[in-house]
Amino acid sequence: MIQKIIPVIMAGGTGTRLWPLSRSSAPKQFIQVVDGKTLFQETLERVADCDVYEAPVVITNQDFRFTVAEQAREVGVNLTTIILEPIARNTAAAIAAAALYLKQTFGEDVILQLLASDQEIDAGKDWRDAIVTARQTAASGKIVTFGITPSEPATGYGYIEQGEPLSTDTYEVKRFVEKPKLAAAEEMVAAGKFFWNSGIFMCRAELLLSELEAFAPAVHRAVAAAVDGATIDLDFVRLDKTNFEACPDISIDYAVMEKTTKAAVVASTFAWSDLGSWDAVWKLGEKDDKGNVVIGHATVMNTENSLVLSRASHLAVQGLKDVAVIASEDAVYVGPLDKAQEVGKLVKYLAKTKETANLTEIHPTSYRPWGGYTSLLNGGRFQVKRLFVLPGKKLSLQKHFHRSEHWVCVKGTAEVTVGDNVTLVRENQSVYIPQGELHRLYNPGKITLEMIEVQTGSYLGEDDIVRTSDEFGRS
Structure with a gap:
């Protein structure tokens, strides 16, 4: 019986290189x-073959925990x-x-595949062949990295320079090269012995941990203590904060691989991109003549070699010619495609100004364990949201001190609690929640419930909430 691989998906990044679609609260993954x-x-679907993989482990920022759980549920992938x-x-x-967690759970011989959650990969035959080769090599006592055959001097x-060949149709790693200047990249591509570093690894858990202990003992020590002190919260494993904060901030490349x-x-040889900028999205996209x-919602005329994308x-x-025009629900970016790598500089500039900082942080759509909401309109003393509640889910029993709310049902049926009254609200019906009144929204149906919420009051912040009962442990 061939040993299965446990995928470890790293999904905690907060990058904004695909702004304005991505924000610090809604990164590109x-x-x-x-x-x-x-x-x-x-990424989840790429590792869903139960003949090859066990259920994946996801490691992420605590702010994204419900987003991870909901997006896995949407595609029907169970998580370890x-x-x-x-x-x-x-x-x-x-x-x-x-x-460390998987060694404790499955034993030291478990084989891990470490994947980023924000890459575009053609998971066809070339991908499957690379997995088979990597698994054989990892079982023989190597930390295997996936080197992408370069298509251009990016x-x-x-980059990774290949060394001597190994018996498993792989190569020793001769050296890693940081992101190069163009001339150096051209030389490496011409030499034919260099690969792009995909950031995908496969190895036995015990080998990885022993190398960490040898080359980055402070990382191993701090994280081991954080795992030992971890707590279980619903379906999540919370690492101990004090010990994890003591860990050095260092990449696996610097800590071990180099x-x-x-x-x-x-x-x-599989098609791969980290979709790190809008020009990368353009390169992968289906082009017209x-x-x-x-x-999305867009029309072009007398325009060439451009990316035009609208969500609103x-x-x-x-x-x-040669431009990127990107529209989200609340912002538009226009710039030359060959300068798309510099969007991060623009985001930092926007973040410095009070009037625009919010555009770099908050995405109009936020996910919650019960579903989520999209902000539609904001005024001085009012805001309008679209709430979506999953079947069988309910919001906490809560009240607000500074606002009242009007709910209009536009899809499905809602069970609404206001004070001591519980009523069913159907499509095209509404309900009013006075300021300071305990209330709750529940979806008793089998389809996603959608409500339009109009908030009015002197303060409309998300922190104006008192939960008295909550099935997600937030009260």
Whole structure:
């Protein structure tokens, strides 16, 4: 019987390189970039073959815990567990936490595959062949990295130089190269012995932990204490905050891969991109006869080699070339495609100004364990939201001191508690919740409930809430 692999998906990043769609509260792994699924969901489906994989482990920021759980539910993928980082401490700490937890749970011989949650990969035959080769190599006592055959001298990726061949149709790793200048990248691609560093690894848990203990003992020590002190919260494993904060902030590349003598690289020919910028999205997109990638509500005329994407208003783009035009529900970005790597600088600039900082942090749609909401309209003393409540889920029994609420049912049937009264509210019916009154919303049906909520009052912040009863442990 062939030993199965446990996928470890790292989903805690808060990058904003695909702004304005991605925000610090809604990073690119959890947003729909091209089609109807998020990059995180595509990653889950990539490791869903039960003949090859056990149920995946996800390690993420505690702020994303319900997003992870809900997006896994949407695609029907069961998880072994969700490990919550109390603070970001880079990939070495995240990987160490997952390896320690799985060693304790499944034993030291368990084989892990470590994956980022925000990459676009063609998971066809080339992917499956690389998995088979990597698993054989990992079982032989190597930490295997997946090296992508480069298609161009890209300067946004790190590189791996192959060393001597190994018996498992892989190579020793001769060295890792940081993101190079263009001239160096051209030389490496021409040499034919370099790969892009995908950031995907496979190895035995025990080997990874022993190398961490040898080369990054402070990481191993702090994370081991954080795992030993972890607590169970619903379906989540919460790492101990004090010990995890003591861990050095360092990547797995610096901590282990650049120092170990047990690294191997499997030459991988599957299509891969980390979708780190809008020009990467354009390269992967389906182009029209003028080289344009048009997604969502948009029309182009006399426009060439451009990316036009809208999640909200209809975009009409005329007479432009080599540009990215991206519209979210509340912001629009326009810039040259060849400068798309610099969006991060723009986001930092926006974050410095009070009037625009919110655009870099808060996404209009927020997920909760019961479903979530989308902010539709904001005024001085009012705001309008669309609530969506999953079948069988209920909000906490709660009250607000500074606002009243009007709920209008637009899809499904709601059971609404207001004070001592419990009523059913059907489509095109409404209910009023006075300021300071205890209330609760419940979806007793089999389809997602949708409500339009109008809030009015002197203060409309999310922290104006007192929960007296909550099935998710938040009261």
